Amino acid sequence: MSEEIKNENVNPEDEFLVDLFDEDGNMQTFVHLDTVQVKGNDYVICIPHVEDEENYDQVDEVVILKMVKNAEGELELIFEEDNSLLETAYELFKERNADMFDFED
Numbered sequence: 001m002s003e004e005i006k007n008e009n010v011n012p013e014d015e016f017l018v019d020l021f022d023e024d025g026n027m028q029t030f031v032h033l034d035t036v037q038v039k040g041n042d043y044v045i046c047i048p049h050v051e052d053e054e055n056y057d058q059v060d061e062v063v064i065l066k067m068v069k070n071a072e073g074e075l076e077l078i079f080e081e082d083n084s085l086l087e088t089a090y091e092l093f094k095e096r097n098a099d100m101f102d103f104e105d
Contacts, residue, residue, distance in 0.1 A: 017049055020065075020077065030063060036092045042067040043089040044077055064089050 016032040030046035037043070046063045064086050065077035080086055094103055 018044075018046060018077075020046075020063075034093050034097060035067070036089050036096065038085055038089045038092065041085075043080065043085075045089070045093045062090065064093075 018030045018032050019027050020030055021027050029049040031049050032044060032046055034045045035042050036045065044065045044067055046065065048061055048063075064080065066080040066085075068076055068078055070076045080089075094101075
């Protein structure tokens with residue numbers, strides 16, 4: 001998603017942080033914003049964690065991950081490849097959080 005989100009209502013000290021690893025083992029920290037349900041599946045909405053509080057209220061990347069149970073029954077976050085499901089999850093997130101964020105196209 002290439003929309004800028006401005007959020008003046010989230011306190012960086014109250015963040016719920018998620019460390020995600022890519023297929024090469026590189027870690028990036030994200031801030032969990034919301035979890036929405038689309039067609040019976042949970043989708044986690046995150047933004048990259050910003051250490052610099054001065055730039056905290058503006059991001060230009062949103063990451064949406066599908067929550068699934070692996071073979072051991074543990075929850076995992078995976079990338080969803082169906083763009084229509086991602087768009088639906090993002091629109092639901094925007095509707096649910098319109099009072100907290102300033103969404104700019």
